[in-house]
Amino acid sequence: MSTLQTNNVNxxxxxxxxxxxxQEKRIERLERHNEHSTARSRRRQQKAEEKLANKxxxxxxxxxxxxxxxxxxxxxxxxxxxxxxxxGLGGKEPTEALEFSTWKxxxxxxxxxx
Numbered sequence: 401m402s403t404l405q406t407n408n409v410n411x412x413x414x415x416x417x418x419x420x421x422x423q424e425k426r427i428e429r430l431e432r433h434n435e436h437s438t439a440r441s442r443r444r445q446q447k448a449e450e451k452l453a454n455k456x457x458x459x460x461x462x463x464x465x466x467x468x469x470x471x472x473x474x475x476x477x478x479x480x481x482x483x484x485x486x487x488g489l490g491g492k493e494p495t496e497a498l499e500f501s502t503w504k505x506x507x508x509x510x511x512x513x514x
Contacts, residue, residue: 479498486502487494496502 482497483494486492486497
């Protein structure tokens, strides 16, 4: 008998080799299919994670309210700055910095009408 073990006595060694090659091809196809399915499941998992990451953020304080708070704080800082500048550096009464007549007088001095 030949060096290749055959199941059938009538089977030639070349037939046996071809049958083994077919079996190897089937095994390779199954392995490729398994790799493809695992890649597909990884893609599905990745899409699910992206979906969770792209969820809209529920904000406790809305953006429009934040903007209003920022503008109010800027206005308060401006008023405090004017009072400190007029009263502390100018040596006058700090509340006079908030009066309209004071600013009219300052504008008249800058423009040159006074």
